[in-house]
Amino acid sequence: MAEKLIVGISSSPRKNANTDFILKKALAAAEGVSAGIKTKAVFLREYDISPCSSCFACCNETAAKGGGNRPCLYYKDGMDEIYPLLKACSGLILASPVYFGSLNAQMKIFMDRTEGLLRYGMSRYANSLRYKVGAGLAVGGNRNAGQEFSLQQMHYFFHIHDMHVVGSGSVFRPGCYLGGGVTTHPLRGHDPKAAEEDELGIKSAEHTGKRVAYAVGMIRGI
Amino acid sequence: MAEKLIVGISSSPRKNANTDFILKKALAAAEGVSAGIKTKAVFLREYDISPCSSCFACCNETAAKGGGNRPCLYYKDGMDEIYPLLKACSGLILASPVYFGSLNAQMKIFMDRTEGLLRYGMSRYANSLRYKVGAGLAVGGNRNAGQEFSLQQMHYFFHIHDMHVVGSGSVFRPGCYLGGGVTTHPLRGHDPKAAEEDELGIKSAEHTGKRVAYAVGMIRGI
Amino acid sequence: MAEKLIVGISSSPRKNANTDFILKKALAAAEGVSAGIKTKAVFLREYDISPCSSCFACCNETAAKGGGNRPCLYYKDGMDEIYPLLKACSGLILASPVYFGSLNAQMKIFMDRTEGLLRYGMSRYANSLRYKVGAGLAVGGNRNAGQEFSLQQMHYFFHIHDMHVVGSGSVFRPGCYLGGGVTTHPLRGHDPKAAEEDELGIKSAEHTGKRVAYAVGMIRGI
Amino acid sequence: MAEKLIVGISSSPRKNANTDFILKKALAAAEGVSAGIKTKAVFLREYDISPCSSCFACCNETAAKGGGNRPCLYYKDGMDEIYPLLKACSGLILASPVYFGSLNAQMKIFMDRTEGLLRYGMSRYANSLRYKVGAGLAVGGNRNAGQEFSLQQMHYFFHIHDMHVVGSGSVFRPGCYLGGGVTTHPLRGHDPKAAEEDELGIKSAEHTGKRVAYAVGMIRGI
Numbered sequence: 072m073a074e075k076l077i078v079g080i081s082s083s084p085r086k087n088a089n090t091d092f093i094l095k096k097a098l099a100a101a102e103g104v105s106a107g108i109k110t111k112a113v114f115l116r117e118y119d120i121s122p123c124s125s126c127f128a129c130c131n132e133t134a135a136k137g138g139g140n141r142p143c144l145y146y147k148d149g150m151d152e153i154y155p156l157l158k159a160c161s162g163l164i165l166a167s168p169v170y171f172g173s174l175n176a177q178m179k180i181f182m183d184r185t186e187g188l189l190r191y192g193m194s195r196y197a198n199s200l201r202y203k204v205g206a207g208l209a210v211g212g213n214r215n216a217g218q219e220f221s222l223q224q225m226h227y228f229f230h231i232h233d234m235h236v237v238g239s240g241s242v243f244r245p246g247c248y249l250g251g252g253v254t255t256h257p258l259r260g261h262d263p264k265a266a267e268e269d270e271l272g273i274k275s276a277e278h279t280g281k282r283v284a285y286a287v288g289m290i291r292g293i
Numbered sequence: 294m295a296e297k298l299i300v301g302i303s304s305s306p307r308k309n310a311n312t313d314f315i316l317k318k319a320l321a322a323a324e325g326v327s328a329g330i331k332t333k334a335v336f337l338r339e340y341d342i343s344p345c346s347s348c349f350a351c352c353n354e355t356a357a358k359g360g361g362n363r364p365c366l367y368y369k370d371g372m373d374e375i376y377p378l379l380k381a382c383s384g385l386i387l388a389s390p391v392y393f394g395s396l397n398a399q400m401k402i403f404m405d406r407t408e409g410l411l412r413y414g415m416s417r418y419a420n421s422l423r424y425k426v427g428a429g430l431a432v433g434g435n436r437n438a439g440q441e442f443s444l445q446q447m448h449y450f451f452h453i454h455d456m457h458v459v460g461s462g463s464v465f466r467p468g469c470y471l472g473g474g475v476t477t478h479p480l481r482g483h484d485p486k487a488a489e490e491d492e493l494g495i496k497s498a499e500h501t502g503k504r505v506a507y508a509v510g511m512i513r514g515i
Numbered sequence: 516m517a518e519k520l521i522v523g524i525s526s527s528p529r530k531n532a533n534t535d536f537i538l539k540k541a542l543a544a545a546e547g548v549s550a551g552i553k554t555k556a557v558f559l560r561e562y563d564i565s566p567c568s569s570c571f572a573c574c575n576e577t578a579a580k581g582g583g584n585r586p587c588l589y590y591k592d593g594m595d596e597i598y599p600l601l602k603a604c605s606g607l608i609l610a611s612p613v614y615f616g617s618l619n620a621q622m623k624i625f626m627d628r629t630e631g632l633l634r635y636g637m638s639r640y641a642n643s644l645r646y647k648v649g650a651g652l653a654v655g656g657n658r659n660a661g662q663e664f665s666l667q668q669m670h671y672f673f674h675i676h677d678m679h680v681v682g683s684g685s686v687f688r689p690g691c692y693l694g695g696g697v698t699t700h701p702l703r704g705h706d707p708k709a710a711e712e713d714e715l716g717i718k719s720a721e722h723t724g725k726r727v728a729y730a731v732g733m734i735r736g737i
Numbered sequence: 738m739a740e741k742l743i744v745g746i747s748s749s750p751r752k753n754a755n756t757d758f759i760l761k762k763a764l765a766a767a768e769g770v771s772a773g774i775k776t777k778a779v780f781l782r783e784y785d786i787s788p789c790s791s792c793f794a795c796c797n798e799t800a801a802k803g804g805g806n807r808p809c810l811y812y813k814d815g816m817d818e819i820y821p822l823l824k825a826c827s828g829l830i831l832a833s834p835v836y837f838g839s840l841n842a843q844m845k846i847f848m849d850r851t852e853g854l855l856r857y858g859m860s861r862y863a864n865s866l867r868y869k870v871g872a873g874l875a876v877g878g879n880r881n882a883g884q885e886f887s888l889q890q891m892h893y894f895f896h897i898h899d900m901h902v903v904g905s906g907s908v909f910r911p912g913c914y915l916g917g918g919v920t921t922h923p924l925r926g927h928d929p930k931a932a933e934e935d936e937l938g939i940k941s942a943e944h945t946g947k948r949v950a951y952a953v954g955m956i957r958g959i
Contacts, residue, residue, distance in 0.1 A: 083791070084788070084789075084790050084791050085791055122750070122841070122842040122843055122846070123750075123836065123841070123842070124750045125749070125750050125751055125834065125836075125841075127927045168791065170789065170791075170845075170848070170849045170852075171848050171849060171851075171893060171894045171897050172692065172693075172890070172893030172894065172896075172897060173839065173840075173845070173890045173893060173894075174839075174845070175788070175789070175791075175845070175849060176788040176789070176842050176845040176846040176848075176849050177788055179836075179839070179840070179841070179842040179845045180788070180842040180846075182836070182837050182842075183836045183837060183841060183842050185837075186836075189463060190463045198463070201463060202507075202511065213690055213691070213692070214658065214659075214690050214691060214696065214698070214715055215658075215659065215662045215663050215690065215691035215692075215693070215696035215719075216690075216691065216692055217663070217692075217893060218659045218663070219659050219661070219662070219663040219664055220663055220664075220667075220889070220890070220893060223445055223448075223664075223886070224838070224839045224886070224890070226445075226448065226458075227470070227471070227837060227838030227839060227883060227886060228837045228838065228839075230458075230459075230460035230470050230471055230838075231460075231463070231470045231837050231838060232463065233459075233460070233462050233463035233504075235457045235458070235459060235508065235512075236448075236452075236457070236458040236459070237452075237455075237457060237458070238452035238453075238455070240455050241411060241412045241420070241423060241453070241454065241455035246657055246658050246659065246660075247657070247658060247659035247660065248449070248452050248453045248616065248657070248659075248660055248661075249449070249452055249616075249659070252658065252659035254658070261793045271658055275659075282455075285424075286457065289424065289512050289513045289514060289515075290457075290511050290512055290513075291511045291512075291513065292511060293511075305569070306566070306567075306568050306569050307569055344528070344619070344620040344621055344624070345528075345614065345619070345620070346528045347527070347528050347529055347612065347614075347619075349705045390569065392567065392569075392623075392626070392627045392630075393626050393627060393629075393671060393672045393675050394668070394671030394672065394674075394675060394914065394915075395617065395618075395623070395668045395671060395672075396617075396623070397566070397567070397569075397623070397627060398566040398567070398620050398623040398624040398626075398627050399566055401614075401617070401618070401619070401620040401623045402566070402620040404614070404615050404620075405614045405615060405619060405620050407615075408614075435912055435913070435914070436880065436881075436912050436913060436918065436920070436937055437880075437881065437884045437885050437912065437913035437914075437915070437918035437941075438912075438913065438914055439671060439885070439914075440881045440885070441881050441883070441884070441885040441886055442667070442668070442671060442885055442886075442889075445664070445886075446616070446617050446664070446668070449615060449616030449617060449661060449664060450615045450616065450617075452616075453615050453616060468879055468880050468881065468882075469879070469880060469881035469882065470838065470879070470881075470882055470883075471838075471881070474880065474881035476880070483571045493880055497881075633907060634907040642907065645907060646951075646955065667889055667892075670889075670892065670902075671914070671915070674902075674903075674904035674914050674915055675904075675907070675914045676907065677903075677904070677906050677907035677948075679901045679902070679903060679952065679956075680892075680896075680901070680902040680903070681896075681899075681901060681902070682896035682897075682899070684899050685855060685856045685864070685867060685897070685898065685899035692893070692896050692897045693893070693896055726899075729868075730901065733868065733956050733957050733958060733959075734901075734955050734956055734957075735955045735956075735957065736955060737955075
């Protein structure tokens with residue numbers, strides 16, 4: 072098949088810690104599926120991104136005049152580097168640590184800033200994610216501590232972008248069906264390397280990466 | 294494209310009431326997408342189906358001997374008529390009334406009896422739903438009364454079957470993103486015809502039907 | 516304090532298997548909190564219970580005439596033995612195995628049949644659960660396989676009954692916040708004794724039991 | 738009863754728009770329950786609050802030395818004004834607009850910064866929310882567009898803080914059981930006054946406010 076890009080986005084504030092590690096595992100597994108799969112990892116902590124101010128300029132015809140090339144008319148910030156990747160990709164894998172049972176605020180700041188990529192968007196970025204493949208990875212301190220809920224929160228985002236949502240695939244039994252589900256604490260507290268020992272979690276992430284690659288290969292026109 | 298089957302399943306105990314009505318709307322919209330789309334509506338109340346007894350015979354190599362043609366080795370009941378439809382279809386739309394915030398028991402009885410269709414199944418029905426398209430319709434008495442949660446419960450089922458999960462599509466704004474979301478009470482109590490006046494709900498169901506038809510057309514090999 | 520009853524309900528079709536075991540652990544822990552706490556375990560498999568037919572007679576003034584002593588006017592079945600326990604209790608702990616990411620159908624059959632206990636009920640059982648304490652236990656085969664979602668499904672039921680909903684309490688760190696979360700497969704397949712080795716899961720169930728007992732002691736008038 | 742404080746927190750970036758309006762409705766209803774109920778509204782947009790950096794200093798004994806009076810040892814910012822309110826209150830009502838199906842990032846930034854209020858906290862703020870009453874209000878643009886999911890996300894936060902979680906109470910039928918559920922778009926786009934016409938939504942918020950006041954009055958020792 073033609074070359075296809077899968078973008079992975081980590082929202083961990085901690086460099087090279089558990090969430091980054093898990094995302095890399097998923098992307099490597101995706102690349103292993105086919106020579107045509109390319110991946111790109113984005114680490115949100117390296118970008119300055121402001122929370123959406125709910126100005127609605129992105130979907131307002133008048134406001135958009137003269138700014139039709141930009142999905143967000145309010146902020147010029149790190150998102151301007153990320154929008155083109157979202158437009159270019161065929162698959163999107165989000166990876167977040169779980170804080171208080173759901174996605175950390177850093178991931179939600181990113182999500183909220185994609186309003187202009189919906190069909191109501193007035194720029195050429197409208198419908199950037201439509202029909203593409205979405206899947207998630209969630210890294211929780213404890214065992215049943217929000218991994219499922221965080222993955223469902225990602226899925227909600229994907230559905231609003233009208234994507235095809237996939238989980239970890241039926242190949243994988245003992246772990247997490249909705250995507251990659253990782254647990255760190257029971258073994259080693261806040262250790263940024265704890266995920267490396269969570270064999271089940273790593274497998275669930277790798278299977279999720281493969282599943283995205285399969286779907287990217289199966290869906291026409293993305 | 295070649296002919297593709299979308300199966301719709303209603304779990305309402307009430308014939309021709311709101312859930313049946315909404316399912317028919319979604320299936321009609323799906324058929325309208327392309328001449329190649331055929332649909333089949335299944336009404337669970339017309340079948341005698343027992344809840345799963347958790348015997349695990351369906352995924353037990355020894356038990357399956359001599360019974361490899363049947364996904365459930367414990368019960369002979371109405372599911373035997375439904376399994377072939379699940380194997381034959383390219384897309385599956387589930388439609389349930391919302392009871393206590395989630396799917397009614399009738400829908401869950403059906404779901405629980407599909408264990409033998411997973412990859413662990415020992416019959417020729419293993420992987421019957423894999424890679425196919427899944428979407429949901431939920432009919433709640435009140436406004437925010439479990440429609441979202443019920444759709445997520447269906448999505449969980451689809452993900453465990455390794456399906457491609459879709460919502461109502463980005464075409465549709467003012468309603469429900471996760472699928473078809475219908476509300477009946479605010480206007481007219483337990484009226485079995487109330488959904489006919491829920492314009493938003495009908496649209497969300499029709500868009501979901503179309504979205505499934507689009508996905509069935511886009512995904513290779515299903 | 517005066518004697519208070521906590522009712523525990525298991526929906527497992529398998530006698531003395533993992534879900535029953537976990538429920539007993541939670542109830543024993545609850546009893547340990549105070550001499551005033553009494554518990555009663557109900558095993559749904561011992562009762563014949565039909566799914567709700569959505570006839571709405573339970574909340575229909577005319578239909579209820581002459582039947583005001585019964586919360587369900589349609590069926591005479593096992594629920595008639597369970598309703599008085601729900602009316603008598605101060606706390607309710609539900610325990611279900613996880614099938615396809617959510618509560619098994621057996622638990623949902625029970626839930627759906629409590630419509631007549633809502634405030635719209637026309638019998639003396641109306642508001643039977645109001646202001647009482649609710650908590651859940653979920654036993655999943657795999658690790659992040661619906662434990663969270665199943666507990667949220669129980670919580671939805673509790674909220675509709677206007678209960679005070681509690682989780683496993685902040686005493687407990689490495690496990691499941693929303694209630695008891697148990698995992699069986701990773702170690703030993705379908706072994707009905709696998710939960711006995713899930714130390715984290717047992718602790719989360721015991722803490723949930725204690726938390727319900729605390730809440731029952733703290734809330735006036737239930 | 739003695740005076741009790743209910744704190745309401747709005748995460749809307751838009752002053753006096755729909756979410757603020759709904760929060761005020763809920764707080765006014767709570768005050769109406771009893772002369773002993775006092776309320777305080779907090780608008781997060783008026784504070785400068787940084788996202789949690791996941792440094793874990795708040796629950797690290799060594800790091801906490803000499804800083805035991807502060808729940809967060811990393812940032813000095815607007816949270817320092819909010820922490821005392823969380824410690825002082827008996828009930829907490831969160832109000833958020835729904836972005837992409839879940840709480841907006843502004844609300845999650847606030848939530849993530851309460852790690853030091855958990856029992857692992859090393860300051861005198863540890864357990865600040867324990868046993869208190871929590872409830873939520875969610876304002877969505879569309880009808881079934883994340884109101885339920887956002888309320889569940891708040892509930893997850895409350896459960897991790899070991900609170901008693903309540904919904905809108907059984908008094909209220911046609912709306913939202915999990916708390917206040919408001920819809921703005923179907924009538925009037927991005928109009929910041931649209932919620933004023935959502936009668937069902939206003940009622941669900943008012944009932945939630947009352948329900949919190951009832952619970953605050955029923956639970957001993959908070």
